[in-house]
Amino acid sequence: MTQDTTTLVSFLGRARQDPKTGYRMARYCFEDGTTQDTPFFGLGLLKAIRPNRLVLLGTAGSMWDVLIEQFAAEGEEEELRLGLIEAASEGRVDAPLLAAVTPLVERALGVPCLLRLIDYGRDAEGQARILETIADAVPNGRVCIDLTHGFRHLAAIGSLSAFFLERVRGLNVAGIYYGALDMTDPKQGGTPVVRLDGLMTIERWLDALSRFDQNGDYALFAPLLERDGVPADKVRCLVEAAFFERSLNLADARRRILTFLPVLDTPLNGVSALFQTALAERLAWVREAGLMDYQRRLARFYLRQGDYVRAAILGFEAVITRECDRRKYGHQDHQQDRKPAEDAFEAEIRAKEHPRTVADGYWMLKNLRNALAHGNPSKSDDVRQIIANPQRLPVELDKAMQRVLS
Structure with missing residues (x-):
């Protein structure tokens, strides 16, 4: 299977609205104006979009027998079909039985088919197994999903599977379809085919x-x-x-x-x-925000995310930008603006023109920034111990920024 392969995933329920076809016959109307007359929407969709393969999913009690009877010629695989009818009526269809009838389905539809059993999805574990089954059945390429038939809650799981396949497996979800039988026009008799791709966009x-x-x-x-x-x-x-x-x-x-x-x-x-x-x-x-506010905001953001290198760099640069603003220096030139502002602020600290808390916060922030940004061990034992301690580093970095940037 290649990245260009398109797979249609469809669900099979257990409706018995019609003794021969299971589902009620409907004329499904597509966006392009074409129609498909079929009791099982997945087959109409198969003809409309012409995928490279079909994955049909159902439970052990789904109406596999009714579906297969639509494909089989008179007398064809009669013993196998009788076994399927009995198993479906008792809710005990199994994987070997589906594998045995798969060639019959493939001959009738003209495309490779994969018939798979899924969990009933009564709890979170069962629902997760359904997602796993779908993912295993469609390893790559494009996928279209038909949510029309099956238990009502399978539509929600099928919709979630589309996002799961796209986000986790990297597949291209080309379409999500629903044959809206309840919206059938009482006068014209047409049943609209609803595209639910917007659900994927909302998820994105x-x-x-x-x-x-x-x-x-x-x-x-x-x-x-x-x-x-x-x-x-x-x-x-x-x-x-x-x-x-x-x-x-x-x-x-x-x-x-x-x-x-x-x-x-x-x-x-x-x-x-x-x-x-x-x-x-x-x-x-x-x-x-000005530049200083921008730098301070990002420093706080990266601190919350545990990106301590960026947090320390941007926190320190926010201090220097503030000092440039105080002295009406520019922001961009390091030699003419930022370095002189840094030197002037440090001179003020040494002259005790700022509170001790500000001075301590500044030197701690600068030392942490130098050690983290350059990757070299600090000469300060305290700074080395802070950087080696995953609990202390975010606390001390936060404290230093609060002291010097408040």
């Missing part, structure tokens, strides 16, 4: 927000916004802001975010509109 947004809150990567939102029509040049601002922030070029990072922010002043399209407020709230600080 939720995942992006969660990951952003953990790592601060603005680029996570770029593909989601671009998919909903945000201009590429505006989306690129977020990607570049993430790059500049990671390389500690905060001035350019802030400029890129400020260039992007007007996008959020007008309503977004698609699913992005649902998350517009949440995104705006996470970026609003840029409009008010």
Whole structure:
């Protein structure tokens, strides 16, 4: 199976609405105007999207017998079919029996098929086993999922499986389909086929927000916004802001975010509109913050994430930026602005022009920053002990920043 292979995953329930077909016959209407007349939506979807293979999932009590009877010619594999009918009626269909009838299904449908039993999903462990079965059945490539049939709770599990396959297995979920029999037009008789791909986009947004809150990567939102029509040049601002922030070029990072922010002043399209407020709230600080506030905010963020090297570097740089502002120096030139501001502040500390707590906080922050950033053992026994202690390091780093940056 290659990355270009498309697999359709469909569920089989145990409905007995029709003695011959199980499910009620329906005319399923697709977006492109085509229709498929079938009692089992998965078969109509198979003809509509023409995947390379079919994975059919059902429990030991699903109506495997009714489905197989639609495919078998008169007298074909009669003993096997009778065994399947008996097993299905007693809820004891097993894997060997499904393997035996698989060639019959493949001959009828003309595509490779995989018939698999799934758990009833009565508890968390059973539901996890369903996800595992789906993942094992679709190791790579593209996947389309049909949520129409099966127990009602299987639709929720099937939807979750789409996100699981995409996020954990790296598959491309090409579509989530639902044959909405309850929405059948009483006059025309057509049953709409509903695309539930928007659920995947919502999951992607939720995942992006969660990951952003953990790592601060603005680029996570770029593909989601671009998919909903945000201009590429505006989306690129977020990607570049993430790059500049990671390389500690905060001035350019802030400029890129400020260039992007007007996008959020007008309503977004698609699913992005649902998350517009949440995104705006996470970026609003840029409009008010100067460089020192930006550095201090990031230092606090990295401290919470356990990235002590970045926390110490940015915390120290926030102090120097503040001292540049006090003296009306520029921010960017190290030799002409930042180093003179650092030297002047240290001279004030030595002259006891600042409280002892500020002085202690500054020297601790500077020593921690030098030891962490350069990777060399500090000359101070206390600093070496702090860096070697996973409990003390975040506490002392936090205390130092509070003392000198309050």
